[in-house]
Amino acid sequence: xxxxxxxxxxxxxxxxxxxxxxxxxxxxxxxxxxxxxxxxxxxxxxxxxxxxxxxxxxxxxxxxxxxxxxxxxxxxxxxxxxxxxxxxxxxxxxxxxxxxxxxxxxxxxxxxxxxxxxxxxxxxxxxxxxxxxxxxxxxxxxxxxxxxxxxxxxxxxxxxxxxxxxxxxxxxxxx
Numbered sequence: 001x002x003x004x005x006x007x008x009x010x011x012x013x014x015x016x017x018x019x020x021x022x023x024x025x026x027x028x029x030x031x032x033x034x035x036x037x038x039x040x041x042x043x044x045x046x047x048x049x050x051x052x053x054x055x056x057x058x059x060x061x062x063x064x065x066x067x068x069x070x071x072x073x074x075x076x077x078x079x080x081x082x083x084x085x086x087x088x089x090x091x092x093x094x095x096x097x098x099x100x101x102x103x104x105x106x107x108x109x110x111x112x113x114x115x116x117x118x119x120x121x122x123x124x125x126x127x128x129x130x131x132x133x134x135x136x137x138x139x140x141x142x143x144x145x146x147x148x149x150x151x152x153x154x155x156x157x158x159x160x161x162x163x164x165x166x167x168x169x170x171x172x173x174x175x
Contacts, residue, residue, distance in 0.1 A: 037112045039068060039104035045117040049093035052116065054078055056085040058106035066107060072100035072116045093121055 039056040046052050054068050056078050066085050069075045072095060078085035097120050104112040 037104070037106065037110040039102055039112045039114050041102050041114055041116045044115070045119060046091055047119050048091055048095040048097070048121045050091055052089050052091060054085075054087045054089060054102070056104050056112070058085065058104075058108055058110050061106065061108045061110075064107045067105045068102060069105070070100050070102040070116060072102070072118055078104075091116075091118055 037059045042053045073089040076087045078087040
């Protein structure tokens with residue numbers, strides 16, 4: 001680069017090297033566990049009563065089923081599914097909160113462990129106080145009785161006007 005000082009060229013070269021290194025590192029990021037033995041729980045933190053997906057690998061032998069066991073959910077068989085082993089479990093609603101080991105035992109003798117954190121059961125909460133509604137109690141002050149009285153009065157007024165109009169029409173046509 002003619003006309004550019006030496007420190008600027010050095011800095012530009014360093015920036016290019018960092019950029020190339022970053023891109024090159026990201027190229028082969030997908031098979032991070034290729035050939036290794038591992039077990040994953042997704043999500044790794046779940047409410048008691050929640051569902052968890054187990055994903056595992058027995059190294060180079062993912063064509064055979066394996067066993068995953070934990071005090072959080074018991075025992076489950078993970079089955080081959082596109083070069084990994086997968087299974088689904090439900091943590092019982094009565095399970096106490098805590099951290100539970102999740103152990104993989106492969107048929108080839110490989111093992112792996114991860115941790116599943118169980119939190120308390122999710123308790124539904126009352127929604128925001130947004131006014132009346134069909135299930136609102138009388139203590140909400142929604143004015144439901146005034147609305148009912150007004151509706152009945154409007155229906156009565158409409159019926160009275162209708163009767164008056166029908167009598168007037170008969171009187172006009174009969175005379």
